[in-house]
Amino acid sequence: MKGASGSAQGQSPPPSPSDYLIRGTAAEGKIRVVSVVSTQAVREARERHKLSYVATVALGRAMSAALLLAADLKEPQARVSLQIRGDGPLGGIHVDAGVDGTVRGYVSNPAIELPLTPESKLDVGQAVGRYGYLHIVRDLGYGQPYTSTVELVSGEVGDDVSYYLTSSEQIPSAVLLGVNLDSQRVRAAAGVLVQLLPGAPASLISEMEARLTQVGEFSPRLARGEGLRELLEIWLGDLDLTLVPERLPVRFHCPCNSERVKGALRLLGRDELMDMIQTDKGAEVVCQFCNKVYYFSEDELRSLVAEMSASQ
Structure with missing residues (x-):
C-alpha cells in the first residue's frame, strides 16, 4: 500500500501532540495493529538536515516505518536499521529506530527537488527510484543481528516495507505511511502497520488494505486535528479493535557524542x-x-x- 503524502498550503496546523506509538489487536485477536505519530521527529530531521520537500516525505515515511518495525522487538536495547538504496536522485535513505521509541535518519542528497506528479503529489517514488533494494537489519539485543534484503517495489517506502514483511518475514501486512507539509513546516507525519496473526484467514489483509484506502488521506486528517485513536476506530472499530492504553513516547535522538x-x-x-x-x-x-x-x-x-x- 502506498504511503500518503502531500503539500498543502493554507493556515497553520493545530498544535501537535507529542509523538507516540500505540499497539492493539482487532478481529478477535487475528490482526495486530501498530500505529505511530512521528511529526516532531520528522520536523527535527528536516531542520537538522535542511531537507527539501520530497526528501522530507521520503525520510519521514522511512522513520515511521522503522519505528513500526521496531515495535515488536523485546529487549530494551533492540533496534532496527532500515536502508533504501534506489536508482533515483535522492540516493540512499538510512534510518535507525529503537524499541524505546528513539529514531534518527538521513538521506544522501537532502536538497533534491522534483516536479509534482500529475495528481499534484510529491514524487517520492521517482526521487527514491523504481529499482534498488530495501535492507532491514534487526538487532535483537543479543546474538547476531538478523539481516534481510528485498528488491524495491515502487520506491514509495510503504509498498516496499509491506512487500518486505510479506515476502521475507512471511507475515501478510498492510502499511500506510504519511507526511503532510505546507510551505513552512511538517504538519503531520504518521504510520500504521496491520499484520495477520497465525490462524487468520489470508483474505483479511485485502480487506485491511481496502479499508485503509477508503478512509482517505491519512496525514492530512491528522494535520487537521483528528486523533490517531479516532482514525483507527473509524478504520477498525467494527472489528473489535482493542488498543493498549499506554503510549510509547517517540522522539528524534542520536547517541553521538x-x-x-x-x-x-x-x-x-x-x-x-x-x-x-x-x-x-x-x-x-x-x-x-x-x-x-x-x-x-x-x-x-x-x-x-x-x-x-x-x-x-
Whole structure:
C-alpha cells in the first residue's frame, strides 16, 4: 500500500501532540495493529538536515516505518536499521529506530527537488527510484543481528516495507505511511502497520488494505486535528479493535557524542591522525545521522595520538 503524502498550503496546523506509538489487536485477536505519530521527529530531521520537500516525505515515511518495525522487538536495547538504496536522485535513505521509541535518519542528497506528479503529489517514488533494494537489519539485543534484503517495489517506502514483511518475514501486512507539509513546516507525519496473526484467514489483509484506502488521506486528517485513536476506530472499530492504553513516547535522538567520535578517530590510526595534524591543523567530523559537527584542535589530536601510543 502506498504511503500518503502531500503539500498543502493554507493556515497553520493545530498544535501537535507529542509523538507516540500505540499497539492493539482487532478481529478477535487475528490482526495486530501498530500505529505511530512521528511529526516532531520528522520536523527535527528536516531542520537538522535542511531537507527539501520530497526528501522530507521520503525520510519521514522511512522513520515511521522503522519505528513500526521496531515495535515488536523485546529487549530494551533492540533496534532496527532500515536502508533504501534506489536508482533515483535522492540516493540512499538510512534510518535507525529503537524499541524505546528513539529514531534518527538521513538521506544522501537532502536538497533534491522534483516536479509534482500529475495528481499534484510529491514524487517520492521517482526521487527514491523504481529499482534498488530495501535492507532491514534487526538487532535483537543479543546474538547476531538478523539481516534481510528485498528488491524495491515502487520506491514509495510503504509498498516496499509491506512487500518486505510479506515476502521475507512471511507475515501478510498492510502499511500506510504519511507526511503532510505546507510551505513552512511538517504538519503531520504518521504510520500504521496491520499484520495477520497465525490462524487468520489470508483474505483479511485485502480487506485491511481496502479499508485503509477508503478512509482517505491519512496525514492530512491528522494535520487537521483528528486523533490517531479516532482514525483507527473509524478504520477498525467494527472489528473489535482493542488498543493498549499506554503510549510509547517517540522522539528524534542520536547517541553521538565527543567520546564516540574520538573512538572513531582512533580507528583511523596514528598515521592518518598525524596527517590531519600536519595538513589540516585539526579535524572536523560531522555525524551523518544528526548533522552535528564536532571540532578537534591540533592539540586535541596530538593528545589523542599520545594516548594511542601509550596504550600500545
